[in-house]
Amino acid sequence: MSSDDTIVRVESDSPSRTQALARGLARWLRPGSVVCLRGDLGAGKTLFVGGLVQALGGQGPVVSPTFTLENRYAVAGAVRELVHVDLYRAESDAVEDLVGSMIEARSDGAVVTIEWATPVQERLLPYLEVVFDMVPARPQSRLMALNANPVGWKHHEAVRAAWLAEGVVAT
Numbered sequence: 001m002s003s004d005d006t007i008v009r010v011e012s013d014s015p016s017r018t019q020a021l022a023r024g025l026a027r028w029l030r031p032g033s034v035v036c037l038r039g040d041l042g043a044g045k046t047l048f049v050g051g052l053v054q055a056l057g058g059q060g061p062v063v064s065p066t067f068t069l070e071n072r073y074a075v076a077g078a079v080r081e082l083v084h085v086d087l088y089r090a091e092s093d094a095v096e097d098l099v100g101s102m103i104e105a106r107s108d109g110a111v112v113t114i115e116w117a118t119p120v121q122e123r124l125l126p127y128l129e130v131v132f133d134m135v136p137a138r139p140q141s142r143l144m145a146l147n148a149n150p151v152g153w154k155h156h157e158a159v160r161a162a163w164l165a166e167g168v169v170a171t
Ligand SMILES: Nc1ncnc2c1ncn2[C@@H]1O[C@H](COP(=O)(O)OP(=O)(O)OP(=O)(O)O)[C@@H](O)[C@H]1O
Pocket: 012, 013, 014, 015, 016, 018, 039, 040, 041, 042, 043, 044, 045, 046, 047, 048, 064, 115, 139, 140, 141, 142
């Protein structure tokens, strides 16, 4: 995905602000939406998924699927289910199973979220991508970019407005 696909960049200065940004995205997700989360260990990917689950009317707590590889949350409304996958520790056989399971879940109308998705991302087009960059000088800060493949998603302006309205500093 090229940087031309960036919808909006903001700075989150706290975990709660990161979750507010997740809520700002959640209302524009649709059955079958895929959200890839990219960033270092501890960047806030799982926390962001927690914000999505909460905003979609699901029950937390959202915990890392680092060992279980995949967690599923029932959510309210048209989406019905949010699938949360973490490929960080997945062996290649497991990755293949998970890709199949994600494609099936998407076609059944779930929202699919994936941490450490880079090796399989192109097989999950179209997708949204949230990229987290740490800011060494500010431990509570994350530079966050929302990217979108241009195909199949028409809410760029709405989400840009939602993220900017959270009051975070645009960078
Ligand atoms: N602005 C911020 N946004 C998100 N998390 C933050 C922020 N500032 C501090 N944190 C802290 O960073 C940690 C993020 O943890 P989280 O499990 O969400 O990361 P992760 O990206 O999923 O990591 P991993 O790759 O290990 O799964 C939490 O402890 C959270 O409190």
